[in-house]
Amino acid sequence: MIIGICGKSGSGKSTLSNYIKELSNKKCIHLDMDKVGHRVLLLPEVMDELVNTFGESIINENIVDRKKLGEIVFASRNEMGKLTNITWKYMQIEIDKFISDNKDKTIILDWLLLPLTKYFDMCDIRILLDIPYEIRKERAMRRDNISEEVFNLRESASIDYDKDQFDYVLKTNNKEDVEKMVKKYDKSIISW
Numbered sequence: 001m002i003i004g005i006c007g008k009s010g011s012g013k014s015t016l017s018n019y020i021k022e023l024s025n026k027k028c029i030h031l032d033m034d035k036v037g038h039r040v041l042l043l044p045e046v047m048d049e050l051v052n053t054f055g056e057s058i059i060n061e062n063i064v065d066r067k068k069l070g071e072i073v074f075a076s077r078n079e080m081g082k083l084t085n086i087t088w089k090y091m092q093i094e095i096d097k098f099i100s101d102n103k104d105k106t107i108i109l110d111w112l113l114l115p116l117t118k119y120f121d122m123c124d125i126r127i128l129l130d131i132p133y134e135i136r137k138e139r140a141m142r143r144d145n146i147s148e149e150v151f152n153l154r155e156s157a158s159i160d161y162d163k164d165q166f167d168y169v170l171k172t173n174n175k176e177d178v179e180k181m182v183k184k185y186d187k188s189i190i191s192w
Contacts, residue, residue: 002099002122005110006161007129009154010136010143012173013110016129019178020108029102033095033111038066040090049086054079074153095119112158115165128166129173
């Protein structure tokens with residue numbers, strides 16, 4: 001089984017993933033697709049393509065400075081598209097391998113952009129965290145040590161979700177509410 005978890009920055013996708021892992025009676029494994037994106041930035045061929053596209057200013061101490069790259073790509077959907085075109089093929093290789101290597105487990109995929117990928121269609125259960133802006137902003141600013149301006153740049157680069165594509169739309173991700181939802185609406189989540 002594959003569970004897809006989506007939500008904008010600061011919505012608590014990883015937190016929800018961890019709650020589901022705790023509630024699961026069988027093997028359950030989580031892949032944070034943002035972290036896959038971060039790892040592919042370390043590949044020499046990706047670094048070369050990024051420098052050719054965005055310039056040397058994104059390199060700091062021989063690695064891609066994600067903060068500098070973020071300032072460029074979060075300010076423009078066009079620039080974000082360039083980043084995606086460079087990194088996505090490498091991300092897919094890692095994600096495909098992860099899914100193949102873990103066929104005997106329940107897999108949780110979490111990513112803001114999951115609905116734009118083939119992996120969304122592979123999900124047996126799709127969960128959207130529809131958390132209010134102010135709560136997400138506070139969480140992301142604290143977690144990532146960023147300013148409100150930087151958070152708003154991320155927000156402007158985000159996507160809008162079609163709630164009808166999801167099996168569950170959660171307005172909260174505190175542990176007690178998630179546990180109630182899981183037990184009330186889909187016992188299969190805790191009895192895989």
